[in-house]
Amino acid sequence: xxxxxxxxxxxxxxxxxxxxxxxxxxxxxxxxxxxxxxxxxxxxxxxxxxxxxxxxxxxxxxxxxxxxxxxxxxxxxxxxxxxxxxxxxxxxxxxxxxxxxxxxxxxxxxxxxxxxxxxxxxxxxxxxxxxxxxxxxxxxxxxxxxxxxxxxxxxxxxxxxxxxxxxxxxxxxxxxxxxxxxxxxxxxxxxxxxxxxxxxxxxxxxxxxxxxxxxxxxxxxxxxxxxxxxxxxxxxxxxxxxxxxxxxxxxxxxxxxxxxxxxxxxxxxxxxxxxxxxxxxxxxxxxxxxxxxxxxxxxxxxxxxxxxxxxxxxxxxxxxxxxxxxxxxxxx
Amino acid sequence: xxxxxxxxxxxxxxxxxxxxxxxxxxxxxxxxxxxxxxxxxxxxxxxxxxxxxxxxxxxxxxxxxxxxxxxxxxxxxxxxxxxxxxxxxxxxxxxxxxxxxxxxxxxxxxxxxxxxxxxxxxxxxxxxxxxxxxxxxxxxxxxxxxxxxxxxxxxxxxxxxxxxxxxxxxxxxxxxxxxxxxxxxxxxxxxxxxxxxxxxxxxxxxxxxxxxxxxxxxxxxxxxxxxxxxxxxxxxxxxxxxxxxxxxxxxxxxxxxxxxxxxxxxxxxxxxxxxxxxxxxxxxxxxxxxxxxxxxxxxxxxxxxxxxxxxxxxxxxxxxxxxxxxxxxxxx
Numbered sequence: 049x050x051x052x053x054x055x056x057x058x059x060x061x062x063x064x065x066x067x068x069x070x071x072x073x074x075x076x077x078x079x080x081x082x083x084x085x086x087x088x089x090x091x092x093x094x095x096x097x098x099x100x101x102x103x104x105x106x107x108x109x110x111x112x113x114x115x116x117x118x119x120x121x122x123x124x125x126x127x128x129x130x131x132x133x134x135x136x137x138x139x140x141x142x143x144x145x146x147x148x149x150x151x152x153x154x155x156x157x158x159x160x161x162x163x164x165x166x167x168x169x170x171x172x173x174x175x176x177x178x179x180x181x182x183x184x185x186x187x188x189x190x191x192x193x194x195x196x197x198x199x200x201x202x203x204x205x206x207x208x209x210x211x212x213x214x215x216x217x218x219x220x221x222x223x224x225x226x227x228x229x230x231x232x233x234x235x236x237x238x239x240x241x242x243x244x245x246x247x248x249x250x251x252x253x254x255x256x257x258x259x260x261x262x263x264x265x266x267x268x269x270x271x272x273x274x275x276x277x278x279x280x281x282x283x284x285x286x287x288x289x290x291x292x293x294x295x296x297x298x299x300x301x302x303x304x305x306x307x308x309x310x311x312x313x314x315x316x317x318x319x320x321x322x323x324x325x326x327x328x329x330x331x332x333x334x335x336x337x338x339x340x341x342x343x344x345x346x347x348x349x350x351x352x353x354x355x356x357x358x359x360x361x362x363x364x365x366x367x368x369x370x371x372x373x374x375x376x377x378x379x380x
Numbered sequence: 381x382x383x384x385x386x387x388x389x390x391x392x393x394x395x396x397x398x399x400x401x402x403x404x405x406x407x408x409x410x411x412x413x414x415x416x417x418x419x420x421x422x423x424x425x426x427x428x429x430x431x432x433x434x435x436x437x438x439x440x441x442x443x444x445x446x447x448x449x450x451x452x453x454x455x456x457x458x459x460x461x462x463x464x465x466x467x468x469x470x471x472x473x474x475x476x477x478x479x480x481x482x483x484x485x486x487x488x489x490x491x492x493x494x495x496x497x498x499x500x501x502x503x504x505x506x507x508x509x510x511x512x513x514x515x516x517x518x519x520x521x522x523x524x525x526x527x528x529x530x531x532x533x534x535x536x537x538x539x540x541x542x543x544x545x546x547x548x549x550x551x552x553x554x555x556x557x558x559x560x561x562x563x564x565x566x567x568x569x570x571x572x573x574x575x576x577x578x579x580x581x582x583x584x585x586x587x588x589x590x591x592x593x594x595x596x597x598x599x600x601x602x603x604x605x606x607x608x609x610x611x612x613x614x615x616x617x618x619x620x621x622x623x624x625x626x627x628x629x630x631x632x633x634x635x636x637x638x639x640x641x642x643x644x645x646x647x648x649x650x651x652x653x654x655x656x657x658x659x660x661x662x663x664x665x666x667x668x669x670x671x672x673x674x675x676x677x678x679x680x681x682x683x684x685x686x687x688x689x690x691x692x693x694x695x696x697x698x699x700x701x702x703x704x705x706x707x708x709x710x711x712x
Contacts, residue, residue, distance in 0.1 A: 203498045
């Protein structure tokens with residue numbers, strides 16, 4: 049596949065879904081309003097209109113269309129997914145004490161932690177209102193389960209992230225929680241609302257799960273080798289926040305005693321000094337863990353594409369495959 | 381009514397509902413578990429088992445029983461209500477930077493703000509999983525609307541609480557959001573799950589709404605005249621946190637220029653000095669606003685009792701009436 053073909057397939061998908069995406073935007077604006085508390089739409093708009101790609105709601109719309117859905121409720125489910133995502137971002141930035149998101153100051157910095165916590169709660173509640181509207185028990189179960197899995201993954205990350213005993217299987221559990229659970233719920237509910245056969249719904253789940261994992265691994269990799277302009281994040285944020293991500297977990301597994309002492313001091317104890325980030329990067333290079341992490345990301349993207357095989361031919365199916373390639377193309 | 385008869389009617393109701401309340405406890409313990417993140421049940425247990433009266437879930441069980449419900453799902457709804465309440469407390473303590481709750485150190489103090497935010501999110505998600513289980517659309521709408529109203533009330537409080545322009549009608553809106561919305565949803569869903577007639581469901585809503593408002597006014601009053609041992613809170617917390625509650629709103633309305641300057645400095649600008657709390661208390665006494673606030677609380681309790689009139693005779697109905705008296709008896 050040449051570079052042009054994989055260039056921004058999410059933009060091709062967005063073009064294909066123009067009307068649906070416009071309906072989602074309208075619904076989001078409508079539902080983020082508040083009669084009594086103007087602070088709510090202010091904070092939400094700051095994040096929702098910061099030019100995110102809206103990949104998650106697009107996945108719901110795409111799955112529903114690919115499965116032949118002709119009703120109106122995929123729009124509600126897409127908006128639900130975006131609200132859950134936005135609520136999670138607001139709370140994440142409080143938890144991580146972040147100062148930048150999507151290249152702009154975070155809401156907790158512009159307003160305060162209080163607003164971020166409470167507006168996040170409001171958006172969670174709004175998402176639950178929205179998800180009841182199609183009247184599908186299965187949809188509500190999938191989405192409320194996803195919300196629980198996300199929170200569980202975030203709590204697990206709190207306790208696991210600074211513990212050098214965290215291995216790749218715990219990392220995967222955290223990633224499934226904090227990222228993949230919403231991707232897989234997003235694609236799955238698109239199939240469910242369209243009344244697709246179980247094998248197709250399962251394929252959509254598998255695609256979303258693998259895509260979400262690939263997406264998060266790429267994110268963790270870019271934290272050590274990305275460029276700040278493109279990612280809107282600073283190199284080494286995860287290191288400074290003492291987060292054990294895949295490149296470091298792989299380096300810890302290969303560490304000699306002296307290296308291990310370095311990781312214990314910087315990650316577990318958090319006693320970081322000037323030059324530590326540079327030394328960390330040199331250890332990742334020495335053990336070639338950035339390359340090994342990249343191999344994992346590519347394998348998950350491949351798994352995502354393979355999951356689509358069982359689904360009938362459709363333009364959207366091709367675009368979803370291209371999106372899996374695109375997600376990992378950021379690290380090529 | 382003599383003092384014995386109104387003494388702890390919630391304990392009589394708890395005795396009447398012993399089996400149901402035991403089922404709620406079992407369900408709560410079951411659903412607050414987490415396979416992967418032990419931090420979740422630790423934090424939740426700290427709060428859930430701190431000896432709260434569990435008034436809200438009891439109201440759901442009571443309403444369902446009073447309306448003749450014989451199925452199992454009132455237990456799920458009661459647990460839902462308690463999870464929403466617990467999640468709200470965890471987030472409130474972060475927002476207010478509280479250090480004490482129910483006479484014990486808060487979770488944000490014992491663990492950290494991160495755990496309180498994320499475990500709160502987990503409990504919100506768990507509450508939504510639970511509320512889907514009875515399969516009633518109306519129930520889901522009532523409870524997800526309540527969750528949105530609560531968050532909206534909290535955000536409104538953030539912006540209104542330090543603004544001297546906040547009058548009694550805005551105060552009431554905040555109180556309806558932060559407290560009464562969950563009381564009224566708790567009683568209402570008990571009637572809905574029992575398939576009670578609309579007039580009865582409306583009466584249950586009105587009872588919960590008025591009881592919640594009475595409850596919050598009492599809480600705000602006790603903040604200025606309670607005893608720390610009984611409330612587990614310190615006198616003047618609301619003043620120190622610069623919260624405009626009813627006793628102060630009434631005093632601001634009657635303030636002369638000098639008094640108004642005092643409120644502007646201490647509440648709006650937050651420049652508090654030694655002796656300010658004492659001066660604030662003297663102004664509340666001067667304008668007799670603690671008594672006026674008490675009159676309001678009693679009127680709401682009366683309104684709660686009157687709402688019950690339309691419901692058929694039942695032991696539980698009498699106990700609910702007594703609970704309305706009991707809530708305001710704390711300020712007698």
